[in-house]
Amino acid sequence: MVDAVTNNATARISSGSSMLASNFETFLSLLTAQLKNQDPLSPVDSNQFTAQLTQMAGVEQQLLTNDLLKGLLAAQQGSGLSGAANYIGRDATAVWSATKFTTEDKATWSYELATNAGTAKLQVLDGAGKVVWEGDAPDKTEGVHDFTWDGSSTTGAPAQDGKVYTLKVVAKTTSGQTVDAQVLTRGRIGGVEMYDGQPYLTIGNSILPLSSVIALEEAAQQNLNS
Template sequence: MAVSGVSGSSSTSSSTSSSSTSTIAGNFDQFLLLLTTQLKNQSPLDPMDTNQFTEQLVQFAGVEQQLKTNDTLSSLLSLSAASTATNAVGFIGATITADGATTRLANGAASWKLNASTAGTATVTIKDANGNVVQTMTRSLVAGDQTLNWDGSTSIGSAAPDGQYTVSVDGRSVAGEAITVKTQISGVVDGVDFTSSIPALKIGGISVPIDQVKSVVRGE
């Protein structure tokens, strides 16, 4: 199993927030000192406009409250990220089904799950990791879920090597109109990648964003 890409961004954000809070606190103290000094030395015959000082006090209080809110949100985000990471690691060893068109051919076997909006026929194209077409076939479609199995044979009759292959399905109804055919893949999770904002579950060399997972079956 593999877990990669965990960073220390939360500590950086915390130090930045603390620095901002210290700065605003220092500025607020300086403002209060200046205000007190001016009030002590104002002319009784020409007093200063207290409304302006009151407005500035309100603005400083608003900024201070916003900084506290930001600190709270940062803490919540850190807790959420930690929870997501823990949940993602929990997928290791489980068999998942997820949206996707790329799966692995191993020992002459690969499969995809298809979901057709209506019955019809489909032209299925399978490409290798370099984008080269290795097989084109036609098959009947039923409305709903079904499985597409491939034995690794190519269009010229040879056996394709093990590796990653991507399928595309051009579905047509009996009347010849285009129909929607969704593709899904399945496999056992053997690692988690945290280098992106959304953790990716690893099935061999295939990355599956965790938000694309549709079902999970855990081993005994």
């Protein structure tokens, strides 16, 4: 998507530059012809001539601006993957709720509560948005908490290995007011991939956009040695 938008913008700039360049050449030709054929007894008004020169300078400035924009777009396209690669090996926290379930690693998320909650429910949803498991959150206090889903379901059908599931948290105070909450993905960044021109990071069984990352830290020593 991002790549398509960038390519479209580049094409529009190039098209605009060609039109401006053509108009610029035509303008110069007309101005030169006007100066050559003007009546010596009634020369072009100086104010009018100044205005024409100003228009010509404006067209030239627009051409330079278009060249600069194309350069910036090209640099943006080329730096996405290499820039994101600098994050490999670092511990990250992202606002992201989707992860792949495996029988070996299960499915792991974190959730954050803005304040202490009277009740807090967690829901695991499948790819169609259907709730396949629901239960009480293991911790209802303010802060970040971890949760691992073993694949069991309230419908009786076990989780499918390799399928993507998402987590949802619903929390309320003892008086029934909604508690602000969000689902997080935390872990060490193991790789970087590009999708539609946008860099995505691999954290455990999750692949998430770089834009979803809200915190980065140096990887813990024990993780680096493992």
